[in-house]
Amino acid sequence: MVACESDDAVNRKILIVEDDPSTSAYLAKGLAEAGHAVEACADGRDGLFLASEGIFDLIIADRMLPGLDGLAMVSAIRAAGIATPVLILSALAAVDHRVDGLKAGADDYLCKPFSFAELSARVEALVRRSDRAASEPQKTRLSVGDLEIDLLARAVSRGGRAIPLGAREFNLLEFLARHAGQVVTRTMMLEKIWNYHFDPGSNVVDVHIGRLRRKLEDGFPTPILHTVRGAGYRLAVEG
Amino acid sequence: MIRLSVTARIALLSIALALVSNLALVGFVWKTTSADAIDAIHLETTEQSESLRAVWRSGGLPALRQAIDNTVVPGDVSLVLAVIDGHGRTVAGIAPARLAVPLKATQFRIARLGRDELWSARESGYALHPIGPDWLLTGRNLDLIASEERAIERALAVAVLLSLGLGVLGGLVLARYVGRRLDAIASVIETAGEGDLSRRVILVTDGSDAFDRLAARLNIMLGKLEGVMAELRIVTDSLAHDLRSPLARLRTKTEQAVLIADSDAREAALGGLLVETDLVMRMLTMVIEISRSGSVSRDRFIQVSPADLLEEIGELYAPVAEDAGLTFTVAIDDRPPAMALHRELISQAITNLIDNALRHGARGGEVTLRLVHRSDGIAIQVEDRGPGIAEADRAQALKRFGRLDSARSTPGAGLGMALIEAVARLHDGRFELADNAPGLVARIVLPA
Numbered sequence: 001m002v003a004c005e006s007d008d009a010v011n012r013k014i015l016i017v018e019d020d021p022s023t024s025a026y027l028a029k030g031l032a033e034a035g036h037a038v039e040a041c042a043d044g045r046d047g048l049f050l051a052s053e054g055i056f057d058l059i060i061a062d063r064m065l066p067g068l069d070g071l072a073m074v075s076a077i078r079a080a081g082i083a084t085p086v087l088i089l090s091a092l093a094a095v096d097h098r099v100d101g102l103k104a105g106a107d108d109y110l111c112k113p114f115s116f117a118e119l120s121a122r123v124e125a126l127v128r129r130s131d132r133a134a135s136e137p138q139k140t141r142l143s144v145g146d147l148e149i150d151l152l153a154r155a156v157s158r159g160g161r162a163i164p165l166g167a168r169e170f171n172l173l174e175f176l177a178r179h180a181g182q183v184v185t186r187t188m189m190l191e192k193i194w195n196y197h198f199d200p201g202s203n204v205v206d207v208h209i210g211r212l213r214r215k216l217e218d219g220f221p222t223p224i225l226h227t228v229r230g231a232g233y234r235l236a237v238e239g
Numbered sequence: 240m241i242r243l244s245v246t247a248r249i250a251l252l253s254i255a256l257a258l259v260s261n262l263a264l265v266g267f268v269w270k271t272t273s274a275d276a277i278d279a280i281h282l283e284t285t286e287q288s289e290s291l292r293a294v295w296r297s298g299g300l301p302a303l304r305q306a307i308d309n310t311v312v313p314g315d316v317s318l319v320l321a322v323i324d325g326h327g328r329t330v331a332g333i334a335p336a337r338l339a340v341p342l343k344a345t346q347f348r349i350a351r352l353g354r355d356e357l358w359s360a361r362e363s364g365y366a367l368h369p370i371g372p373d374w375l376l377t378g379r380n381l382d383l384i385a386s387e388e389r390a391i392e393r394a395l396a397v398a399v400l401l402s403l404g405l406g407v408l409g410g411l412v413l414a415r416y417v418g419r420r421l422d423a424i425a426s427v428i429e430t431a432g433e434g435d436l437s438r439r440v441i442l443v444t445d446g447s448d449a450f451d452r453l454a455a456r457l458n459i460m461l462g463k464l465e466g467v468m469a470e471l472r473i474v475t476d477s478l479a480h481d482l483r484s485p486l487a488r489l490r491t492k493t494e495q496a497v498l499i500a501d502s503d504a505r506e507a508a509l510g511g512l513l514v515e516t517d518l519v520m521r522m523l524t525m526v527i528e529i530s531r532s533g534s535v536s537r538d539r540f541i542q543v544s545p546a547d548l549l550e551e552i553g554e555l556y557a558p559v560a561e562d563a564g565l566t567f568t569v570a571i572d573d574r575p576p577a578m579a580l581h582r583e584l585i586s587q588a589i590t591n592l593i594d595n596a597l598r599h600g601a602r603g604g605e606v607t608l609r610l611v612h613r614s615d616g617i618a619i620q621v622e623d624r625g626p627g628i629a630e631a632d633r634a635q636a637l638k639r640f641g642r643l644d645s646a647r648s649t650p651g652a653g654l655g656m657a658l659i660e661a662v663a664r665l666h667d668g669r670f671e672l673a674d675n676a677p678g679l680v681a682r683i684v685l686p687a
Binding site for chain 1: 513517520521523524527528551554556558559562583584587590594597
């Protein structure tokens with residue numbers, strides 16, 4: 001699974017709807033380097049037109065667009081029955097703006113200015129989520145290398161040895177394991193595990209990851225929870 | 240149409256009102272006086288006629304003549320009193336030589352009695368009654384009444400003139416008074432428009448008249464505006480101040496990174512740049528939340544159990560505090576019912592409180608996140624055992640959003656306090672500091 005990761009990323013078709021040419025070019029370049037096929041347009045109406053073909057794996061849309069507002073476009077796409085994941089990019093950074101975006105049918109919301117690492121991690125998470133939904137409807141066990149996670153019994157073991165985890169630690173590990181091999185950022189964890197859409201400032205996530213890592217790695221020869229500098233963390237057999 | 244000034248219109252209105260009320264009064268007097276005079280003549284005439292007829296019945300014509308002579312007082316020019324023969328000629332007494340009115344029994348009537356120069360010029364009220372073959376004429380000329388009426392009319396004219404004068408005077412006084420009161424309010428508005436929000440309208444009657452009520456409202460509005468402007472200035476200052484240090488560090492680190500030849504070391508240096516950039520971005524996001532918190536609508540609020548909220552945040556922060564070597568306790572005295580809160584903003588405010596305690600109160604070795612259930616609401620407080628803030632400095636700390644000089648070295652601390660303050664206000668609550676003896680209690684008080 002981890003070995004075929006790079007192949008996995010190829011041939012994603014991503015639609016960028018962004019009216020700022022420099023942001024659009026920056027996104028297109030970065031995503032193309034990550035192995036995706038990118039199409040870009042600068043207008044909400046064109047975006048809706050292209051999206052309605054249903055051929056994309058992901059849509060990245062700016063919120064404030066000429067022609068048709070980004071949120072209106074997402075609502076229209078959803079109303080047309082197209083389930084393509086949508087990531088909203090917006091300069092509107094307040095908590096309530098984010099809530100509005102998610103209510104309109106977007107799957108994720110990222111504020112400008114953003115780091116490409118953050119965007120990239122979220123893009124991977126979104127495209128794979130739709131894959132998983134298609135191929136593995138209901139999993140009861142997750143495994144990463146010698147790490148086994150029983151989702152029903154909420155039990156974790158590594159190399160046959162049981163690792164006791166707290167409820168929140170288990171949620172954290174489950175989230176990392178569901179995105180095994182991918183980078184998971186601090187804000188993604190804050191959003192998904194703690195449901196906070198703001199940056200608490202302190203290194204709260206790092207502290208929780210540090211504790212989890214000690215439990216997962218102490219007494220084992222190989223690391224499994226890796227730090228990706230400038231981006232976040234990754235649960236994988238290899239660094 | 241000519242547009243009159245408010246002052247002129249008020250003056251005109253006052254003149255018109257004075258005129259109308261005076262005219263109504265004088266007119267009424269005039270009307271009743273005239274009616275009363277005629278009534279008096281009617282009565283007198285009837286009485287005289289009856290008493291003289293009684294004289295005629297008892298003593299005949301000679302007695303009547305005698306009575307008429309007795310009744311006529313020299314100088315009484317308005318009296319009409321005579322015996323008239325069957326052809327309308329005056330036999331005795333005062334009357335026109337030949338009567339112009341028909342000879343028939345008349346109770347009371349107003350008419351011209353004669354055709355000659357003297358009698359045709361004036362009207363008389365009279366009564367005519369038969370006495371044998373002759374007639375008894377009694378009555379009174381209306382000359383006197385007419386002159387009384389003329390006197391009243393003259394008074395009327397004077398009254399009109401007087402009311403005109405008084406109206407003008409009253410109007411001017413009134414207009415001047417209103418103008419002065421309005422000018423006082425207008426000048427404050429004008430200076431506010433020019434940017435000076437510190438002036439207030441001085442109340443004349445302590446708020447009991449309409450102008451003072453208007454002025455009081457205006458003063459309240461200006462007060463709020465001034466407060467908001469002051470906050471804005473502080474946030475802006477604070478922002479500019481707080482942004483300077485990370486940007487300066489960013490600049491220095493960039494300069495250094497450019498010079499590093501070793502690629503690994505350069506990458507590490509660039510990583511440091513990202514951290515500084517994130518700090519700046521975080522501060523900007525906080526500024527946005529602060530500025531937006533004034534206009535967040537209530538439909539963003541959801542029912543949240545404050546105890547659950549605090550437990551969640553405590554769970555998030557406990558490892559952080561423990562790693563920093565602190566004892567971290569979540570103390571929930573009582574579990575108040577769920578209340579409408581902006582979950583994200585209130586959480587952010589609480590994490591800011593904890594952050595502050597971890598930064599400034601770490602020396603004390605323990606931090607407590609406490610929920611207090613009061614009769615009038617709840618208090619969410621973070622207690623530390625650090626150096627605290629001296630009582631004298633607390634007001635200043637809150638006023639300037641906690642930007643004490645000792646806290647200046649910590650980037651974003653001022654903004655963090657500003658956000659707490661703004662979030663507390665959004666929930667109709669307040670943010671306060673208290674003594675933990677030793678240490679600081681930072682408290683968000685929310686009404687139930």
